[in-house]
Amino acid sequence: MKNKTMGSSSKVAIPAVRGAILLLAVVIFLGNIMMWIIMPTDTYYNDWLLHILAATNSTFFGIQGPIMLDFTFPILFIAILGCLYLHLGNKLQPNFTPRDKKLRFATKPMIVKGLGIVTLTELALLTLFIALCVWYFADYIRHWFKQALQRSIDKDEKLWQTKLDRVGIVTGVTGNLCLTFVFYPVTRSSSILPMLGLTYESSIKYHVWIGNLAMLLFTAHGFLYILYWILTDQLSQMLQWGDHYVSNIAGEISLVCGLCLWITSYPKLRRKLFELFLYTHYLYIPFIIFFVLHIGIGFATIMLPGFYLFLIDRYLRFLQSRDNVRLVSARVLPCRTVELNFSKTPSLSYNPTSTIFVNVPTISKMQWHPFTVTSSSNLEPQVLSVVIKCEGNWTKKLYDVVSSPSPADRLQVSVEGPYGPSTTHFLRNDMLVLISGGSGITPFISIIRELIFIKSTLKCKTPKILIIPIFKNSSNLSILDLILPNSTTPSINFHNLDLQIEAYITREKGHPEDNPQTPRTVWFKPDSSDKPVSPTLGPNSWLWLAAIISSSFVIFLILLGIFNQYVVYPIDRNTNKLYSFTKKGSMNMLLVCFSIVVTASGAFIWNKKQNAKEAKRIQDTEESATSRSSSDSSYGQEDIEMESVSLQSTGKSINVHYAQRPDLKRILLEVKESNVGVLASGPKKMREDVAEICSSVHAENLHFESISFTW
Structure with missing residues (x-):
């Protein structure tokens, strides 16, 4: 006592x-x-x-x-x-x-x-x-x-x-x-x-x-x-x-380096010539060195x-980026999107909407790209996941490598991070309205999974959730299946979460009649030198x-x-x-x-050294699971079938609206709860539209937050 x-x-x-x-x-x-x-x-x-x-x-x-x-x-x-x-x-x-x-x-x-x-x-x-x-x-x-x-x-x-x-x-x-x-x-x-x-x-x-x-x-x-x-x-x-x-x-010399860095940072030039922007940004090193030599220490x-x-x-x-991490599996979705699943140590903790930087040396040794972590460190203590949509040269090459008919047994990957907020304030709200455009839905996946953990494990009251994803075509609906974690997560009750999804497809008048493609899971065989993602300083x-x-x-x-x-x-x-x-x-x-x-x-x-002990235990567990899978020819197929939980099977309400865009002003102003968190993630124009609605005098109950990464 x-x-x-x-x-x-x-x-x-x-x-x-x-x-x-x-x-x-x-x-x-x-x-x-x-x-x-x-x-x-x-x-x-x-x-x-x-x-x-x-x-x-x-x-x-x-x-x-x-x-x-x-x-x-x-x-x-x-x-x-x-x-x-x-x-x-x-x-x-x-x-x-x-x-x-x-x-x-x-x-x-x-x-x-x-x-x-x-x-x-x-x-x-x-x-x-x-x-x-x-x-x-x-x-x-x-x-x-x-x-x-x-x-x-x-x-x-x-x-x-x-x-x-x-x-x-x-x-x-x-x-x-x-x-x-x-x-x-x-x-x-x-x-x-x-x-x-x-x-x-x-x-x-x-x-x-x-x-x-x-x-x-x-x-x-x-x-x-x-x-x-x-x-x-x-x-x-x-x-x-x-x-x-x-x-x-x-x-x-310092000024010339600074000008090269500055010019290539111009938004239009940065988007068209990303690699040029990335490499010229390393000029900050000679910029600072010659700046000090210019004015004196x-x-x-x-x-x-x-x-x-x-x-x-x-x-x-x-130091963190020198290690190769254990990439356990990848899930290839019909919408030219891949989910990478890394092994991680349970001691690595992060909050929803965190970001991790990924480097694949076989594609580019110099390029590091940021992606939102979609897993929850509390709900999935041994897995760290990111979702990557094929939208540029680097991501296209990665998608081609992972989705090829005969992918490699191992993909060498290094990471930096994750980096994210020190705390989350989602429980302050009576309701969450999550508005996304395209791949902007990925930060919301981690929020939903964290709320599932809080509701099921901590037995705390969680806010009602309304997700409004806006996609160009219906193949992107497969991303919604990633909202809920895999079914092997023990003692998790998905039914308690008050979740409503109103999905909008802007470029199709109805669901295609042809049979939709199903997600495909690719299993990798990490090398013994690959390490689980772990906290750099414990x-x-x-x-x-x-x-x-x-x-x-x-x-x-x-x-x-x-x-x-x-x-x-x-x-x-x-x-x-x-x-x-x-x-x-x-x-x-x-x-x-x-x-x-x-x-x-x-x-x-x-x-x-402390992380190595934890990593060895995880590696032994994964090798034991691999040996069991090799002795059971049906293991791989069963795992693919159980990899994700269908939202429909959990009784969650999903409405799909074709050939239209959401009337965001009407939807937001009709929300009657007194304390509503409105999170917008996606294209700049969409986020600005949501921000303008939340700033009106009629939206005193709406608290806006923009999730974006200007890179």
């Missing part, structure tokens, strides 16, 4: 602790933003900076000391707090907290040209960020224009030429502000995004917004300086590599925290990530201190003028990479 009381009290205490952690993180972040606001002012340069330099500008860290104290340490500390926050969140039960109706206006969707579907909160934050950039630019201009007259006399040039030079440098400095924030949204295993209720997929648009603004400023910076050199007869400056000041050649340290967290995430992804991944961030940064500081004390200081004497900028920047980048590689590799290898 005492243990039960202690357990319940700890669960009550967890939300309070998480609230305190979140509050502390917000306070630190606001303090960090305040430093950005104060930095261009005279107050900072004439007062604050003097005190900070006196406290931190030691022989160990030099000019980097105050910058790391102001900008690097606070963000890394927030990331560590985020890891603790999310680790505690894993101990909580599914979220039953009702929505706060007072905050309804902040999450109400709106359509903004050029931005797509945004909420008032997102629009406000974007406006504040642009305002910060404008303030940063304007106050630096004011600060340096005061010195322009004396500088023009010293350089023997006209005042307007000096001012043009100052405008050029301030434009680049403001671009660095944008670059500081551009890596946070693309850090897939970020602890900062989920702490704010964001996912990697939903944050890609922030990366696009900030990236466009950064490249616009950097391009203007380069153009203004070329113009300045032409007007002052200093065009030879373009060929200068300043070893003790700004290196112009390094900046030009002192000023580049300002953008270090976001890139530091991204490097940790990128290296962990690299079940306590957030704690391990916190350890990697903190320990790697401590190692970096120790190594940096030794380097500065015994190599830089004897030459430079803290003047920041004598020791080579190129050598100092290169050494700093090397130390950062070394610290991350050592700590992340250690954590990965430790957890890999």
